[in-house]
Amino acid sequence: MSGEPTRRATLFGGLCLCCLPSLARSAEEVDGRFTLEEVAPQTFVRKGLHEDASAQNADAIANIGFIVGRDGVLVTETGGSLADGQWLRAEIAKRTDKPIRHVVLSHVHPDHCFGAAAFLEDKPNFIGHASLREALDARGAFYRERLEEILGKGRAGQVVYPTQAVKDGTEIDLGDRTLRFTAHGVAHTPCDLSMLDTASGLLFPADMLFVERVPSLDGSLNGWLKEIERLKGFGATRAVPGHGPVTVELAPALGDLSRYLTTLRDETRKAIAAGISIDKATETVARSERERWTLFDTYNGRNVTVAYKELEWE
């Protein structure tokens, strides 16, 4: 077993394995286990399963959902697979006849944007960070080809690129509410897009906010800490995290996340200054956080490696 993780880590190199979807789904499970909660008027979120996940599998699923506005529906996250996306689309159809006008691709990780193909027939506006296309090119072809193999060339379609690329910020008006988007600097990934709903005041930071499940670093540690400060300034009190409960109090959640990332940064800096080698650092850095996050043992070491490689250039 020990040979496999090593191989897998090097096989996928920089590709983040943190956010791989659990796809154990039968009709029964989909209908029974996954329910949408209305977290704010006309705002629906399907909670991820990580609290039930075993330590063995990477069963972390993103919180996906949609907002029904006067002029149409906006999908906040599409899910981890075509099945996920299709399930979501069916749930939308159950609740409204309004057309799906916008689909948010919050960042490149498969569990968030991989359900997008389910919405192609709606011909919506796919909105994503300006760097998302490049990130999908670097990592997405893998997925595209495999999708084609499984579904057949006719059914797979393309990996879905954004039709609207956000460089700094933009707004989308659904008639009775406005969604404010921010393209962030390199944080969790190099292509993180957050969204603020002016009607409910809910912030959707996507994977820039992990709750309960250990955060995974696939972009820049310093950048992520910087973007957290920015998120604090948006004036939201509640948020829908990328992983975790469907809504959380924003301040304490960001506090916990900051604490982990700051510990990671400070202890990694210390290790670098003390001349501790990168592999030894993965064993010692951020141990104090171990009991506070699920899947810590699986992903903290990798976070340390990424942090080390970044911080040693300071």
Place this chain on the structure above:
Amino acid sequence: MRTIAAFAIGLALSAGPVLAAGAGDSDAEREARWGEIKQSVFKDRAVEKTDTLVSIDAPARALDAALVPITLTMPQKDRVKGVYLFIDDNPSPYAAHFEFGPAADPSEVKLRVRVNNYTNVHAVVETKDGKLHEAVKFVKASGGCSAPMGMSDEEAMRGMGEMRLKFGGDVKPGQPVEATLMVRHPNFSGMQMNQITRDYTPARYVQKLSVAYGDTPVFTLDGDISLATNPVINFALLPEGRGPIKVTASDNQGGRWEHSFDAPAVSN
């Protein structure tokens, strides 16, 4: 070059049955491979085993096979002319060669390498009398040479040639100064598959790294595809030199970069 061709041919024809008889032969196979590597690089020069002139520290089991930290310790530094590093089972086993100059303190060097499969790692130190001495360590890691970069080639080459030189600890006269040299370079092994084109990114790696303190050489490093991305070399130098510290790096595709750094300030 004749000798290098001989190396290649030698290995192709080497013994090693198609169907190995059993586990006990494995050590013999590893010895045979090491023998061939030595023969190709050192020809008929004798290489003695040592446990005093050089020792290798490496993780017994590496977390990231594409970034395995290796420490070479050479306690009898005044006798050391240079040191070679081999990763026996890598397809290109001759990973690095340091040659030290008068401004160096060769007590210890650290570098990061790629390890392609569970293998013996050998260090061979050359002493000033021209003799060779070897030490060995077994490292468990797999897939280091073919691990994809996880980003586009363009992204991987961004900032190529940028360097940092950091000094550790107090700098006292007469005491060696620990230094860390960092060079941004993808060091494409040529064995990494580009996920988009499904072709292999051609090898582009740092072939030579030279560090001089003023006009006095500190060390030169001959590199190979077995060096990890963004090489980080830890070494020590004697602070009595004069002038800036000059670093030159060149790669196999004509890239060449030069940087000059201020020498560390000596405290009293």
Place this chain on the structure above:
Amino acid sequence: MALTRLRHPTLQVAAAGLAALLLAAATPADSPVNVPEPEGYWTGPPRGYTPPTLKGATVLDLAGLEALLPEKPVLLDVVLEERRPAGLPADRPWSPTHRSIPDAVWMPGAGGAPLPPEREKAFLSRVEALTGGDRSKPVVTFCRPECWGSWNAGKRLLQAGYRRVYWFPSGVEGWQDAHETAVAKPDPAWAASAGADR
């Protein structure tokens, strides 16, 4: 009930319901669990998450392989050969070495798909020779973790009528964690069938 089912790492598809089958078929293979078996051979990139099963074959873990060894199964290693990198200067030596399970027969690329017909023929006739023409002799295919080659090779054997096909997905890495490996050279008969291919 649904909870415990979700914990199970293999795909549990409800027996009833077209929807369930549809969902299972639609599941893309970018998760370490629940990769569905493709209809035919896998023709995508050789590396990636593989299914937990090979229909018609027995999947072995290390203990399973160790238990099978006394029966002297044919061990087929289909790890790809390392190609000399472009850009490596001509005078730089290139000497890949491959280590495998002792007594294995190494047929690099035999897990590729599609295979040119003469290579497919060469593969099958080689296995026929190794099994003495006995389709009930146990054969184990393997390469590396998360690599489709050995899965394809196993499927190839199943199509050819072999009745005791074993697939060892942990491959060389799974073996060498507990046992010594042996240097392997490409099987000459298989290599000869490459011709202009290489």
